[in-house]
Amino acid sequence: MDPQQIRQGIDGLGPWFYAHDFGNGLKTTPLIPPQVVGIHDTRLAMVEAAVAQQFGGRARGLDCIDIGCHEGFYSVAMARHGMNVTGLDAREENLERARFVADASGFPGIDFRKGRVETLAADEGRAYALTLFLGVLYHVEDPMLCLRQVAAVTGELCLIETQVVDEVEGFTEWGAQEWTRSYKGILALVDESGEFHAGNRETGVTPMATCPSPKALIFMLRQAGFARAEILTPPPGAYEQHARGKRVVCAAWK
């Protein structure tokens, strides 16, 4: 793509969610407020660190799927490592932007297609060494269904980024006063109908969302079929929500 085509794409496809930088001063201005833009620096740094630790020099040529890829920000980042990247999203309007971003970034080979995480395993019918499930879990209404689907297509490592709710610890009676079970974390039910009906491009495919606590996230990942799952430590200077543990990046291994 020449600079004029990139400029036309930037102007014609906006507004943008991310700060995409195509070089030579060609960049998009994100819609999100300036104090939140840094969220992507932290997430990207954490994803990059986890990918480097897991794959090191063997990243080139590996298969990666970016589930809920939006404008392809993280898909392009993985393509920069030489991975074969598939970007999947429920919204065609996001995919249109993602295709432009990939082309303008010099990665026209990224395969962006429409799909839903809820039917991922049957739709894909194969595994990817790396699965990215960033910023999606807390927008879906059936998190276990989705995590089972994500686990089914993960060959080696899955990176999950999500908002989390405060932990709730305790026991519940379970059939009789003296019989109890411990909580393994909680799931909050969240009403996203305002954003959903306003046409927001970041919500799930239904107005109802769920948000796990950290312990629930780990428990669900294990139940979904991951051998091990761990919440990663944010780097110094991380975005304030990651620093306070209100959002987490979690690694889950098959």
Ligand SMILES: C[S@@+](CC[C@H](N)C(=O)[O-])C[C@H]1O[C@@H](n2cnc3c(N)ncnc32)[C@H](O)[C@@H]1O
């Ligand atoms: C909050 S954005 C996160 C985008 C990106 N992964 C990131 O972390 O910056 C959620 C994205 O997931 C997509 N999405 C929401 N629900 C989905 C579903 N059930 N299946 C596939 N994509 C979905 C949305 O269209 C949107 O692009």
